[in-house]
Amino acid sequence: SAVISQKPSRDICQRGTSLTIQCQVDSQVTMMFWYRQQPGQSLTLIATANQGSEATYESGFVIDKFPISRPNLTFSTLTVSNMSPEDSSIYLCSVGEVSPWYGYTFGSGTRLTVV
Amino acid sequence: AQSVTQLGSHVSVSEGALVLLRCNYSSSVPPYLFWYVQYPNQGLQLLLKYTSAATLVKGINGFEAEFKKSETSFHLTKPSAHMSDAAEYFCAVSDGNTGKLIFGQGTTLQVKP
Numbered sequence: 001s002a003v004i005s006q007k008p009s010r011d012i013c014q015r016g017t018s019l020t021i022q023c024q025v026d027s028q029v030t031m032m033f034w035y036r037q038q039p040g041q042s043l044t045l046i047a048t049a050n051q052g053s054e055a056t057y058e059s060g061f062v063i064d065k066f067p068i069s070r071p072n073l074t075f076s077t078l079t080v081s082n083m084s085p086e087d088s089s090i091y092l093c094s095v096g097e098v099s100p101w102y103g104y105t106f107g108s109g110t111r112l113t114v115v
Numbered sequence: 116a117q118s119v120t121q122l123g124s125h126v127s128v129s130e131g132a133l134v135l136l137r138c139n140y141s142s143s144v145p146p147y148l149f150w151y152v153q154y155p156n157q158g159l160q161l162l163l164k165y166t167s168a169a170t171l172v173k174g175i176n177g178f179e180a181e182f183k184k185s186e187t188s189f190h191l192t193k194p195s196a197h198m199s200d201a202a203e204y205f206c207a208v209s210d211g212n213t214g215k216l217i218f219g220q221g222t223t224l225q226v227k228p
Contacts, residue, residue: 031214042205042221043159048213056213092159096214103149103166104209104216106159 002027006093006107013083013114020079021110023093028073031096034066037109038089046091049076083114117142117208119219127225134178134193136222138206141187147209148189149216150180154202162204165189176200201226 003026013019023032032049047055047068055068070076080087093107122137140146150162163174170182180191189206206219 033215043218045215045217048215094216096209096216103147103161103164108158 001103002029002095002097002105004093004095004105004107006110008110009108010111011113013112015084015114017083018079018081019083019112020077021091021093023076023078023107025074025095029095029097030073032070032076033094033096034068034076034078035092035094035106036089037092043092046078049078080112083112085114088112088114117146117210117215117217119206119208119217121204121206121219121222123222124220125223125225127227128196129227130198131195134191134196134200134224136191136204136206136224138180138189138191138219139187140189140206140208142208144212148180148182149207149209150174150178150189150191151205151207151218152202153205159205162191196224196226198226198228200224 005024007022034046035043036046037043045058046061046066047057049055049068049070051070051073065081067079090109090111092109094104096104118141120139128134148165151159152162153159162178163172165172165182173179178193180189182189204222207216209216
């Protein structure tokens with residue numbers, strides 16, 4: 001199965017600033033997703049990162065706040081824009097492999113604290 | 116849309132007792148179902164997955180789950196709990212059309228000595 005490298009692993013940011021999280025996969029994958037895990041909560045899907053086109057956002061998430069890029073089949077970025085303390089969460093990159101069916105692999109996550 | 120409901124946000128068992136974590140899903144198409152475990156301050160680890168093969172699925176660390184279509188359930192069990200099983204457990208369902216993986220709310224498993 002794919003191996004994911006996610007950077008940074010953690011960061012402390014000032015409110016009003018932006019942070020870009022990188023997700024690098026060691027093989028070409030079709031499906032790539034971004035999740036948020038707020039403290040003590042489950043994982044919530046932010047968006048599907050589409051290669052060469054705009055990401056598909058879930059209800060409650062908008063492109064202006066969480067712009068996503070996916071220039072190729074092995075790399076994606078998620079930016080958390082104009083941060084507030086409510087954005088303090090773990091952000092995870094995930095890939096899905098369906099041919100053959102391996103399931104889903106998750107990055108180790110980015111622990112973001114906004115002060 | 117697919118969805119998952121985990122019954123019981125917190126389950127407490129004694130060491131050596133049966134572990135039963137409940138998961139019910141909603142799906143208009145045959146689902147793929149997963150159980151993940153997350154230990155404190157660690158990442159997600161796949162316990163097991165159902166992908167339309169055998170309905171009884173065996174996973175790591177002695178866990179297993181049974182897919183019951185008539186009950187739309189995929190409960191996770193382990194015959195004998197160990198202290199090291201204390202963690203957060205997530206059930207998840209895959210959307211067969213978009214490939215999206217949707218998580219339940221999670222269940223915290225506490226194991227008492």
